Amino acid sequence: MHGTVLMLLKRYVQTQYDHSTWLKLMELSGLENVEFDHKTVYPDENIYALVGQAAEMTGLSAGELHEKFGEYLVPDLMFMYQKYVQPEWKTLDMIEHTELTMHKQVRREHPENSPPVLNVKRLGENELIIDYVSPRRMSGLAVGIVRGLATYFDEADRIDVMPTTSHDGERVRIHVRRT
């Protein structure tokens, strides 16, 4: 997993909880001597262990934690990759174009980066379907990112996001509608 994602996870835990919670999580995950940086690609096992331990500590499910973290990630991701965003885009346009802009650039940056494949079908101006495909089974993060994008584009009260298949699989269909 991209080091930036892990650095943002650290900041998320530090701000939502506190620094000692982060140290505890790292220790419980067997990562006490690791310092994440944005240039390194870390084994996926690191994020699985951190989220698994966080689920035990908070009583929330991994899916719920992914959603919250996904929402939190958006402003930073948008800031880092802003040159790939067209000024007229809103939430649905951003989702429709992620595969060929942001995620394409992420794949280019490092051969080991592997963001999920997002097959997006735009059904109309106000509706689309995302087919999420990733062996990481982190579709909760995708749902959170959609919510975060809606807030970012000032459309939070108009965007409905709903997984229509089991949410913990390698392939998950997510329906997004603007009312």
Ligand code: HEM
């Ligand atoms: C807004 C612009 C976006 C940027 C800059 C971005 C960037 C990234 C980056 C850097 C990663 C880490 C990849 C890796 O470690 O290999 C990632 C992973 C991920 N992205 Fe995006 N992303 C964006 C939008 C989206 C959208 C719209 C969705 C879905 C609706 C999405 C879903 C995911 C998920 C679920 C992961 C976790 C890894 C996985 O499930 O395999 N992203 N993204």
